Amino acid sequence: VQVVVGNADESGRRTLQVHSRPDADGDDSRPWTTHATGALTADSPSTDGATNLTAWPPAGASEVELAGVYERLAEQEYAYGPAFQGLRRVWKGADEGELFAEVSLADEQRTDAERFQLHPALLDSALHLLLPGVVDEDRAAVLPFTWAGVSVHAVGASVLRVRLAQTGPESVALDLADATGAPVATVESMAYRPLSKD
CATH class of the missing domain: 3.10.129.110 (Polyketide synthase dehydratase)
Structure with missing residues (x-):
């Protein structure tokens, strides 16, 4: 498994990729398969959009x-x-x-x-x-x-x-x-x- 995190851009955002390949007993010529791509940020996430789950169990459920x-x-x-x-x-x-x-x-x-x-x-x-x-x-x-x-x-x-x-x-x-x-x-x-x- 290989995880690649890119350099931060001017906003602090970094690219992220997750790859894998089979164990090839020392054969490094086998290709890597990309399973996931994304981006990481250092922003503090806001909870403004989160549903309030303090009343439990939910009313009417x-x-x-x-x-x-x-x-x-x-x-x-x-x-x-x-x-x-x-x-x-x-x-x-x-x-x-x-x-x-x-x-x-x-x-x-x-x-x-x-x-x-x-x-x-x-x-x-x-x-x-x-x-x-x-x-x-x-x-x-x-x-x-x-x-x-x-x-x-x-x-x-x-x-x-x-x-x-x-x-x-x-x-x-x-x-x-x-x-x-x-x-x-x-x-x-x-x-x-x-x-x-x-």
């Missing part, structure tokens, strides 16, 4: 039954280890296309939360709302494809309140807050793409 959710996902070939089974509660919002969730790290991972801007297991668990059979049985299998407008407001969270809102046929916005409702991160748009089992 109806809770979704989650008993056996990870067993059901395993039957569909989604194999999540214990660290990535963080979905605790889910609600359908009063507005169409709006979902809410509580996700948390397992006790074994909580001491690692401070090491990350946002613990990857927490972020992954927040996206489990998009998996077939979690909220809707007939939801198609999808994978995150493009992220835009990602801002981190606080670090070290081990529990998240999540608001996921459909913004288009294949895109959502995310608001992530800590257990008190204080903003942790916002994602203006995450586009996803269908995933076939093949």
Whole structure:
């Protein structure tokens, strides 16, 4: 894996690229594949656009039954280890296309939360709302494809309140807050793409 961060321009913005190639036993002629590109800025992110998640559970939301959710996902070939089974509660919002969730790290991972801007297991668990059979049985299998407008407001969270809102046929916005409702991160748009089992 190769991560390339460019020089800062006059505004302090830096380009970012993530590449990989197979281990070639010393053969350096194999090409690199670019998996992600983006930009990093040192701007202090504003929480002005973040949805207020202090009132919890959300008013007018109806809770979704989650008993056996990870067993059901395993039957569909989604194999999540214990660290990535963080979905605790889910609600359908009063507005169409709006979902809410509580996700948390397992006790074994909580001491690692401070090491990350946002613990990857927490972020992954927040996206489990998009998996077939979690909220809707007939939801198609999808994978995150493009992220835009990602801002981190606080670090070290081990529990998240999540608001996921459909913004288009294949895109959502995310608001992530800590257990008190204080903003942790916002994602203006995450586009996803269908995933076939093949």
